[in-house]
Amino acid sequence: MDPDLSQPALATHRVQTFAKSVYTAPPGSGLNVLWGCDMVRARVLVCLFVLILMALVPAAVSAQAPNHSKDARGSADPQTFSIKMDGQPPDSEPWAFNRFFPDELQVHHGDVVQISWAGTDAPHTATAVPAANADQWRQDNQGQGGQYALVIPDSAKGGDDDELVLNPVVLLPPASGCGGSSDPCSFDGSSVVNSGFAFSNPADQPSFSVQVDAPVGNYSFLCLVHAGMQIPVAVVNDDKDVKSPDQIAKKAAQELRQAIRVDGEKADAQAQRVTATDIGNGDIRWTISMGGFVNQVTANEYPDAGITVHVGDELRVLGQPEIHTATFPASSFDTVPFIIPQCEVPGPDIPAGSPGDCADPSDFELALNNQAIFPTASNKLTDPDAFVNSGLLAIPATPATPGSYTFVAANPGTYSMVCLVHGPTMSTTVTVKP
Numbered sequence: 001m002d003p004d005l006s007q008p009a010l011a012t013h014r015v016q017t018f019a020k021s022v023y024t025a026p027p028g029s030g031l032n033v034l035w036g037c038d039m040v041r042a043r044v045l046v047c048l049f050v051l052i053l054m055a056l057v058p059a060a061v062s063a064q065a066p067n068h069s070k071d072a073r074g075s076a077d078p079q080t081f082s083i084k085m086d087g088q089p090p091d092s093e094p095w096a097f098n099r100f101f102p103d104e105l106q107v108h109h110g111d112v113v114q115i116s117w118a119g120t121d122a123p124h125t126a127t128a129v130p131a132a133n134a135d136q137w138r139q140d141n142q143g144q145g146g147q148y149a150l151v152i153p154d155s156a157k158g159g160d161d162d163e164l165v166l167n168p169v170v171l172l173p174p175a176s177g178c179g180g181s182s183d184p185c186s187f188d189g190s191s192v193v194n195s196g197f198a199f200s201n202p203a204d205q206p207s208f209s210v211q212v213d214a215p216v217g218n219y220s221f222l223c224l225v226h227a228g229m230q231i232p233v234a235v236v237n238d239d240k241d242v243k244s245p246d247q248i249a250k251k252a253a254q255e256l257r258q259a260i261r262v263d264g265e266k267a268d269a270q271a272q273r274v275t276a277t278d279i280g281n282g283d284i285r286w287t288i289s290m291g292g293f294v295n296q297v298t299a300n301e302y303p304d305a306g307i308t309v310h311v312g313d314e315l316r317v318l319g320q321p322e323i324h325t326a327t328f329p330a331s332s333f334d335t336v337p338f339i340i341p342q343c344e345v346p347g348p349d350i351p352a353g354s355p356g357d358c359a360d361p362s363d364f365e366l367a368l369n370n371q372a373i374f375p376t377a378s379n380k381l382t383d384p385d386a387f388v389n390s391g392l393l394a395i396p397a398t399p400a401t402p403g404s405y406t407f408v409a410a411n412p413g414t415y416s417m418v419c420l421v422h423g424p425t426m427s428t429t430v431t432v433k434p
Ligand SMILES: [Cu+2]
Pocket: 291, 300, 323, 324, 325, 419, 420, 421, 422, 423, 426
Protein backbone atom coordinates (compact mmCIF):
# COMPACT_ATOMS: atom_id res chain seq x y z
CA MET A 1 0.00 0.00 0.00
CA ASP A 2 1.40 3.34 -0.94
CA PRO A 3 1.35 5.36 2.27
CA ASP A 4 0.52 8.53 0.43
CA LEU A 5 -2.69 7.08 -0.92
CA SER A 6 -4.10 6.65 2.55
CA GLN A 7 -4.08 10.43 2.79
CA PRO A 8 -4.94 11.59 -0.71
CA ALA A 9 -5.00 15.31 0.00
CA LEU A 10 -1.66 15.26 1.68
CA ALA A 11 -0.23 13.02 -0.99
CA THR A 12 -1.34 15.35 -3.71
CA HIS A 13 0.06 18.31 -1.86
CA ARG A 14 3.40 16.65 -1.40
CA VAL A 15 3.68 15.57 -4.99
CA GLN A 16 2.72 19.00 -6.20
CA THR A 17 5.19 20.63 -3.84
CA PHE A 18 7.87 18.43 -5.24
CA ALA A 19 6.67 18.90 -8.78
CA LYS A 20 6.81 22.65 -8.27
CA SER A 21 10.38 22.46 -7.12
CA VAL A 22 11.06 20.36 -10.18
CA TYR A 23 9.50 22.72 -12.62
CA THR A 24 11.14 25.76 -11.11
CA ALA A 25 14.54 24.14 -11.02
CA PRO A 26 17.02 25.57 -13.54
CA PRO A 27 17.50 23.64 -16.81
CA GLY A 28 19.85 20.76 -16.38
CA SER A 29 19.44 20.62 -12.63
CA GLY A 30 19.13 17.28 -10.98
CA LEU A 31 15.47 17.67 -10.20
CA ASN A 32 14.58 18.30 -13.81
CA VAL A 33 16.60 15.30 -14.75
CA LEU A 34 14.88 13.10 -12.27
CA TRP A 35 11.46 13.68 -13.69
CA GLY A 36 12.47 14.39 -17.25
CA CYS A 37 14.60 11.28 -17.40
CA ASP A 38 17.19 13.03 -19.53
CA MET A 39 19.38 10.26 -20.78
CA VAL A 40 22.71 11.98 -20.40
CA ARG A 41 22.28 12.85 -16.79
CA ALA A 42 20.11 9.86 -16.06
CA ARG A 43 23.35 7.98 -15.75
CA VAL A 44 23.31 9.09 -12.19
CA LEU A 45 19.83 7.88 -11.57
CA VAL A 46 20.81 6.40 -8.35
CA CYS A 47 22.87 3.92 -6.71
CA LEU A 48 20.31 1.88 -5.01
CA PHE A 49 22.47 -0.86 -3.53
CA VAL A 50 21.44 -3.78 -1.42
CA LEU A 51 18.33 -2.38 0.14
CA ILE A 52 16.57 -3.36 -3.03
CA LEU A 53 16.52 -6.91 -1.92
CA MET A 54 14.84 -6.22 1.34
CA ALA A 55 12.07 -4.47 -0.51
CA LEU A 56 11.51 -7.35 -2.88
CA VAL A 57 9.40 -9.07 -0.29
CA PRO A 58 6.05 -7.32 -0.28
CA ALA A 59 6.17 -4.73 2.41
CA ALA A 60 3.56 -2.46 3.83
CA VAL A 61 4.73 1.04 4.46
CA SER A 62 2.44 2.64 6.87
CA ALA A 63 3.40 6.12 7.81
CA GLN A 64 4.34 9.52 6.51
CA ALA A 65 7.78 11.01 6.88
CA PRO A 66 7.19 13.36 9.78
CA ASN A 67 8.40 16.87 9.31
CA HIS A 68 8.17 19.88 11.47
CA SER A 69 8.17 23.56 11.02
CA LYS A 70 10.61 25.81 12.75
CA ASP A 71 10.44 26.08 16.53
CA ALA A 72 11.50 28.92 18.78
CA ARG A 73 15.22 28.98 19.29
CA GLY A 74 16.55 27.58 22.52
CA SER A 75 19.87 29.21 23.11
CA ALA A 76 20.85 32.83 22.76
CA ASP A 77 23.35 32.83 19.92
CA PRO A 78 22.54 30.17 17.39
CA GLN A 79 25.23 29.52 14.82
CA THR A 80 24.93 28.21 11.28
CA PHE A 81 27.20 25.36 10.25
CA SER A 82 27.73 24.49 6.60
CA ILE A 83 28.50 20.88 5.85
CA LYS A 84 28.75 18.95 2.57
CA MET A 85 27.52 15.70 1.12
CA ASP A 86 29.73 14.26 -1.61
CA GLY A 87 32.48 16.28 -3.35
CA GLN A 88 34.12 17.20 -6.62
CA PRO A 89 36.63 14.66 -7.97
CA PRO A 90 39.80 15.85 -9.78
CA ASP A 91 40.10 15.91 -13.57
CA SER A 92 36.47 14.99 -14.22
CA GLU A 93 37.01 11.52 -12.81
CA PRO A 94 33.69 9.62 -12.53
CA TRP A 95 33.91 9.35 -8.77
CA ALA A 96 31.35 10.03 -6.08
CA PHE A 97 32.03 10.49 -2.39
CA ASN A 98 29.31 8.74 -0.43
CA ARG A 99 30.30 10.66 2.66
CA PHE A 100 29.48 13.74 4.68
CA PHE A 101 32.23 16.29 5.16
CA PRO A 102 33.14 16.71 8.00
CA ASP A 103 32.75 13.23 9.45
CA GLU A 104 31.14 14.39 12.71
CA LEU A 105 29.49 17.47 14.12
CA GLN A 106 28.81 18.99 17.53
CA VAL A 107 26.26 21.76 17.91
CA HIS A 108 24.27 23.57 20.55
CA HIS A 109 20.53 23.43 20.84
CA GLY A 110 19.05 25.86 18.31
CA ASP A 111 21.99 25.90 15.89
CA VAL A 112 21.27 25.57 12.19
CA VAL A 113 23.04 23.10 9.91
CA GLN A 114 22.99 23.80 6.19
CA ILE A 115 23.71 20.58 4.33
CA SER A 116 24.83 21.13 0.74
CA TRP A 117 25.14 18.59 -2.04
CA ALA A 118 28.65 18.92 -3.49
CA GLY A 119 29.10 16.04 -5.94
CA THR A 120 28.94 15.86 -9.70
CA ASP A 121 25.62 14.15 -10.34
CA ALA A 122 24.84 11.54 -7.70
CA PRO A 123 21.51 11.67 -5.89
CA HIS A 124 21.39 11.94 -2.11
CA THR A 125 19.02 12.81 0.68
CA ALA A 126 19.92 14.92 3.70
CA THR A 127 18.11 13.23 6.55
CA ALA A 128 18.26 13.84 10.29
CA VAL A 129 17.31 10.81 12.37
CA PRO A 130 16.71 10.43 16.10
CA ALA A 131 19.33 7.73 16.59
CA ALA A 132 22.95 7.75 17.72
CA ASN A 133 23.62 4.55 15.78
CA ALA A 134 22.86 5.20 12.12
CA ASP A 135 23.49 1.60 11.06
CA GLN A 136 21.01 0.34 13.62
CA TRP A 137 18.50 2.96 12.49
CA ARG A 138 18.88 1.75 8.90
CA GLN A 139 18.34 -1.84 9.97
CA ASP A 140 15.18 -0.84 11.82
CA ASN A 141 13.79 1.55 9.18
CA GLN A 142 15.22 0.71 5.75
CA GLY A 143 14.87 -3.05 5.66
CA GLN A 144 11.92 -5.16 4.62
CA GLY A 145 8.74 -3.31 5.45
CA GLY A 146 10.71 -0.37 6.79
CA GLN A 147 9.11 3.03 6.48
CA TYR A 148 12.22 4.45 4.79
CA ALA A 149 13.08 1.49 2.54
CA LEU A 150 14.55 2.93 -0.65
CA VAL A 151 12.39 0.88 -2.98
CA ILE A 152 9.00 -0.71 -2.37
CA PRO A 153 6.75 -3.03 -4.40
CA ASP A 154 4.57 -1.30 -6.96
CA SER A 155 1.38 -2.48 -5.36
CA ALA A 156 -0.64 0.71 -5.08
CA LYS A 157 -3.35 -0.16 -7.61
CA GLY A 158 -4.36 -3.76 -7.81
CA GLY A 159 -0.92 -5.10 -7.03
CA ASP A 160 -0.70 -6.11 -10.66
CA ASP A 161 2.72 -4.74 -11.50
CA ASP A 162 5.64 -6.99 -10.79
CA GLU A 163 8.15 -4.23 -10.23
CA LEU A 164 9.74 -1.95 -7.67
CA VAL A 165 9.29 1.79 -7.31
CA LEU A 166 11.25 4.39 -5.40
CA ASN A 167 9.61 4.95 -2.01
CA PRO A 168 7.76 8.30 -2.03
CA VAL A 169 8.64 8.76 1.64
CA VAL A 170 12.32 8.84 0.66
CA LEU A 171 11.76 10.76 -2.58
CA LEU A 172 9.57 13.64 -1.53
CA PRO A 173 10.64 16.86 0.19
CA PRO A 174 8.88 18.06 3.36
CA ALA A 175 5.23 18.87 2.78
CA SER A 176 5.64 22.15 4.66
CA GLY A 177 8.23 23.33 2.15
CA CYS A 178 10.76 24.00 4.92
CA GLY A 179 14.47 23.48 4.44
CA GLY A 180 15.57 26.76 2.86
CA SER A 181 18.24 28.82 4.63
CA SER A 182 15.61 31.29 5.84
CA ASP A 183 13.17 28.54 6.77
CA PRO A 184 15.10 25.58 8.16
CA CYS A 185 13.17 22.45 9.07
CA SER A 186 13.18 21.80 12.80
CA PHE A 187 14.73 18.56 13.99
CA ASP A 188 13.32 17.96 17.46
CA GLY A 189 15.27 14.80 18.19
CA SER A 190 12.23 12.55 18.16
CA SER A 191 11.25 12.26 14.51
CA VAL A 192 12.92 12.12 11.13
CA VAL A 193 13.46 15.21 8.98
CA ASN A 194 14.12 14.37 5.33
CA SER A 195 15.08 16.67 2.46
CA GLY A 196 13.82 14.26 -0.18
CA PHE A 197 15.80 13.00 -3.15
CA ALA A 198 17.94 15.50 -5.05
CA PHE A 199 20.89 15.31 -7.41
CA SER A 200 24.25 16.95 -7.00
CA ASN A 201 24.73 19.53 -9.72
CA PRO A 202 27.87 21.68 -9.79
CA ALA A 203 26.01 24.45 -11.63
CA ASP A 204 23.41 24.75 -8.88
CA GLN A 205 23.94 22.55 -5.85
CA PRO A 206 20.87 21.80 -3.75
CA SER A 207 20.99 22.41 -0.02
CA PHE A 208 18.79 21.67 2.95
CA SER A 209 18.79 23.53 6.25
CA VAL A 210 17.92 21.94 9.57
CA GLN A 211 17.54 23.73 12.87
CA VAL A 212 18.64 21.40 15.61
CA ASP A 213 15.98 21.83 18.27
CA ALA A 214 16.74 18.44 19.80
CA PRO A 215 17.70 18.10 23.47
CA VAL A 216 21.29 17.39 24.45
CA GLY A 217 22.08 13.95 23.08
CA ASN A 218 23.39 11.97 20.13
CA TYR A 219 21.77 11.83 16.71
CA SER A 220 22.73 11.13 13.10
CA PHE A 221 22.59 12.79 9.71
CA LEU A 222 22.49 10.34 6.85
CA CYS A 223 21.67 9.78 3.19
CA LEU A 224 18.75 7.39 2.67
CA VAL A 225 20.12 6.36 -0.73
CA HIS A 226 23.67 5.32 0.18
CA ALA A 227 24.49 2.88 2.97
CA GLY A 228 27.33 4.07 5.15
CA MET A 229 26.81 7.73 4.19
CA GLN A 230 26.20 9.18 7.64
CA ILE A 231 27.72 11.17 10.49
CA PRO A 232 27.11 11.40 14.23
CA VAL A 233 25.66 14.73 15.33
CA ALA A 234 25.90 15.58 19.02
CA VAL A 235 23.89 18.29 20.72
CA VAL A 236 26.01 19.41 23.68
CA ASN A 237 25.31 21.61 26.68
CA ASP A 238 25.42 25.34 26.01
CA ASP A 239 28.34 25.74 28.41
CA LYS A 240 30.45 23.31 26.42
CA ASP A 241 32.54 24.63 23.52
CA VAL A 242 32.12 23.28 20.02
CA LYS A 243 34.18 23.87 16.89
CA SER A 244 33.25 27.11 15.12
CA PRO A 245 31.59 27.11 11.71
CA ASP A 246 34.94 28.22 10.25
CA GLN A 247 36.77 25.35 11.87
CA ILE A 248 34.12 22.94 10.65
CA ALA A 249 34.45 24.22 7.08
CA LYS A 250 38.24 23.80 7.19
CA LYS A 251 37.92 20.29 8.62
CA ALA A 252 35.47 19.36 5.87
CA ALA A 253 37.79 20.65 3.13
CA GLN A 254 40.76 18.83 4.61
CA GLU A 255 38.83 15.56 4.79
CA LEU A 256 37.74 15.87 1.17
CA ARG A 257 41.32 16.47 0.02
CA GLN A 258 42.37 13.34 1.88
CA ALA A 259 39.49 11.35 0.37
CA ILE A 260 40.56 12.40 -3.14
CA ARG A 261 44.25 11.77 -2.64
CA VAL A 262 44.03 8.47 -0.81
CA ASP A 263 40.64 6.80 -1.19
CA GLY A 264 39.79 8.07 -4.68
CA GLU A 265 43.13 6.99 -6.12
CA LYS A 266 42.80 3.54 -4.55
CA ALA A 267 39.24 3.15 -5.83
CA ASP A 268 40.34 4.20 -9.31
CA ALA A 269 43.15 1.65 -9.33
CA GLN A 270 40.74 -1.05 -8.22
CA ALA A 271 38.39 -0.20 -11.10
CA GLN A 272 41.21 -0.52 -13.64
CA ARG A 273 42.52 -3.88 -12.46
CA VAL A 274 42.09 -7.00 -14.64
CA THR A 275 43.17 -10.38 -13.31
CA ALA A 276 43.57 -13.65 -15.18
CA THR A 277 42.88 -17.17 -13.87
CA ASP A 278 43.58 -20.37 -15.77
CA ILE A 279 40.33 -22.38 -16.02
CA GLY A 280 41.71 -25.28 -18.07
CA ASN A 281 41.53 -26.23 -21.75
CA GLY A 282 43.71 -23.24 -22.45
CA ASP A 283 40.94 -20.89 -21.40
CA ILE A 284 41.20 -17.98 -19.01
CA ARG A 285 38.76 -16.33 -16.66
CA TRP A 286 39.27 -12.56 -16.73
CA THR A 287 38.00 -10.85 -13.60
CA ILE A 288 37.22 -7.19 -13.13
CA SER A 289 35.58 -5.23 -10.38
CA MET A 290 32.49 -3.16 -11.12
CA GLY A 291 34.29 0.08 -10.47
CA GLY A 292 36.25 0.71 -7.28
CA PHE A 293 35.00 1.39 -3.79
CA VAL A 294 37.29 2.48 -0.98
CA ASN A 295 36.21 4.17 2.24
CA GLN A 296 32.87 5.24 0.76
CA VAL A 297 34.50 6.69 -2.33
CA THR A 298 33.15 5.01 -5.46
CA ALA A 299 34.99 5.09 -8.79
CA ASN A 300 32.23 4.43 -11.31
CA GLU A 301 34.32 3.25 -14.25
CA TYR A 302 35.37 0.14 -16.14
CA PRO A 303 38.93 -0.51 -17.41
CA ASP A 304 39.93 2.34 -19.74
CA ALA A 305 42.17 0.12 -21.86
CA GLY A 306 39.45 -2.43 -22.62
CA ILE A 307 39.76 -6.17 -22.17
CA THR A 308 40.97 -8.64 -24.78
CA VAL A 309 39.93 -12.28 -24.47
CA HIS A 310 39.63 -15.37 -26.66
CA VAL A 311 36.66 -17.54 -27.56
CA GLY A 312 36.06 -19.89 -24.64
CA ASP A 313 37.32 -17.42 -22.05
CA GLU A 314 35.12 -16.07 -19.28
CA LEU A 315 34.66 -12.50 -18.10
CA ARG A 316 33.68 -12.29 -14.45
CA VAL A 317 32.46 -9.02 -12.96
CA LEU A 318 32.49 -8.53 -9.19
CA GLY A 319 29.93 -6.38 -7.40
CA GLN A 320 30.75 -3.48 -5.11
CA PRO A 321 28.85 -1.76 -2.31
CA GLU A 322 27.64 0.64 -5.01
CA ILE A 323 25.15 -0.98 -7.38
CA HIS A 324 26.11 -1.44 -11.02
CA THR A 325 25.30 -3.51 -14.07
CA ALA A 326 27.59 -4.92 -16.77
CA THR A 327 25.50 -4.76 -19.92
CA PHE A 328 26.13 -5.43 -23.63
CA PRO A 329 25.98 -3.55 -25.95
CA ALA A 330 26.83 -0.12 -24.54
CA SER A 331 24.00 1.43 -26.55
CA SER A 332 21.63 -0.33 -24.15
CA PHE A 333 22.06 2.69 -21.91
CA ASP A 334 19.88 4.59 -24.38
CA THR A 335 17.33 1.84 -24.95
CA VAL A 336 17.03 0.18 -21.53
CA PRO A 337 16.61 2.91 -18.91
CA PHE A 338 17.34 1.95 -15.33
CA ILE A 339 14.47 4.09 -14.03
CA ILE A 340 11.10 4.49 -15.75
CA PRO A 341 8.87 7.44 -14.79
CA GLN A 342 5.24 6.38 -15.07
CA CYS A 343 1.67 6.76 -13.86
CA GLU A 344 0.37 4.02 -11.60
CA VAL A 345 -2.89 2.64 -13.00
CA PRO A 346 -4.73 -0.69 -12.86
CA GLY A 347 -3.00 -2.94 -15.37
CA PRO A 348 0.28 -2.04 -17.06
CA ASP A 349 1.51 1.39 -15.98
CA ILE A 350 1.69 4.29 -18.41
CA PRO A 351 5.04 5.98 -19.16
CA ALA A 352 5.02 9.63 -18.07
CA GLY A 353 7.41 12.54 -17.92
CA SER A 354 6.16 14.24 -14.80
CA PRO A 355 3.34 14.12 -12.22
CA GLY A 356 1.27 16.43 -14.46
CA ASP A 357 1.03 13.67 -17.06
CA CYS A 358 -0.98 11.48 -14.69
CA ALA A 359 -4.75 11.76 -14.20
CA ASP A 360 -3.94 12.14 -10.51
CA PRO A 361 -0.44 13.59 -9.94
CA SER A 362 -0.04 11.43 -6.86
CA ASP A 363 -0.09 8.39 -9.17
CA PHE A 364 3.26 9.43 -10.58
CA GLU A 365 6.06 7.04 -9.66
CA LEU A 366 9.60 6.07 -10.56
CA ALA A 367 9.92 2.36 -11.26
CA LEU A 368 13.02 0.25 -11.60
CA ASN A 369 13.14 -1.30 -15.06
CA ASN A 370 13.09 -5.07 -14.67
CA GLN A 371 14.96 -5.49 -17.95
CA ALA A 372 17.80 -3.43 -16.50
CA ILE A 373 17.97 -4.91 -13.03
CA PHE A 374 17.62 -8.63 -13.79
CA PRO A 375 20.16 -10.79 -15.65
CA THR A 376 19.44 -12.11 -19.12
CA ALA A 377 18.81 -15.83 -19.54
CA SER A 378 21.98 -16.18 -21.60
CA ASN A 379 25.41 -15.06 -20.43
CA LYS A 380 27.05 -15.81 -23.81
CA LEU A 381 28.67 -13.16 -25.98
CA THR A 382 27.63 -14.47 -29.37
CA ASP A 383 26.79 -11.26 -31.24
CA PRO A 384 28.04 -7.72 -30.47
CA ASP A 385 24.51 -6.36 -31.04
CA ALA A 386 22.77 -8.82 -28.72
CA PHE A 387 21.53 -7.67 -25.31
CA VAL A 388 23.35 -9.53 -22.54
CA ASN A 389 22.99 -8.19 -19.02
CA SER A 390 24.38 -9.08 -15.59
CA GLY A 391 21.51 -7.28 -13.90
CA LEU A 392 22.17 -5.34 -10.72
CA LEU A 393 25.03 -6.64 -8.65
CA ALA A 394 26.21 -5.52 -5.24
CA ILE A 395 27.98 -6.63 -2.10
CA PRO A 396 27.06 -7.80 0.38
CA ALA A 397 25.41 -10.16 -2.08
CA THR A 398 21.70 -10.89 -1.82
CA PRO A 399 19.31 -12.91 -3.98
CA ALA A 400 18.16 -9.68 -5.62
CA THR A 401 21.64 -8.28 -6.08
CA PRO A 402 24.14 -11.12 -6.47
CA GLY A 403 27.81 -10.45 -5.84
CA SER A 404 29.13 -11.52 -9.25
CA TYR A 405 28.21 -12.50 -12.79
CA THR A 406 30.20 -14.40 -15.39
CA PHE A 407 29.99 -13.92 -19.16
CA VAL A 408 31.29 -16.47 -21.65
CA ALA A 409 33.02 -15.33 -24.85
CA ALA A 410 31.32 -17.45 -27.53
CA ASN A 411 32.02 -15.70 -30.84
CA PRO A 412 34.78 -13.34 -32.00
CA GLY A 413 33.93 -9.67 -32.24
CA THR A 414 34.21 -6.27 -30.64
CA TYR A 415 31.73 -5.97 -27.81
CA SER A 416 30.87 -2.83 -25.88
CA MET A 417 29.80 -2.91 -22.25
CA VAL A 418 28.17 -0.26 -20.08
CA CYS A 419 26.70 0.15 -16.61
CA LEU A 420 23.00 0.96 -16.94
CA VAL A 421 23.11 2.84 -13.63
CA HIS A 422 26.09 5.08 -14.34
CA GLY A 423 26.11 5.33 -18.12
CA PRO A 424 28.75 5.99 -20.76
CA THR A 425 31.46 7.11 -18.32
CA MET A 426 31.25 3.57 -16.98
CA SER A 427 31.82 1.61 -20.19
CA THR A 428 34.55 -0.38 -21.85
CA THR A 429 35.29 -2.58 -24.85
CA VAL A 430 35.65 -6.34 -24.74
CA THR A 431 37.49 -7.69 -27.75
CA VAL A 432 36.92 -11.40 -28.34
CA LYS A 433 39.55 -13.01 -30.57
CA PRO A 434 39.17 -16.43 -32.19
CU1 LIG B 1 27.54 1.74 -12.15
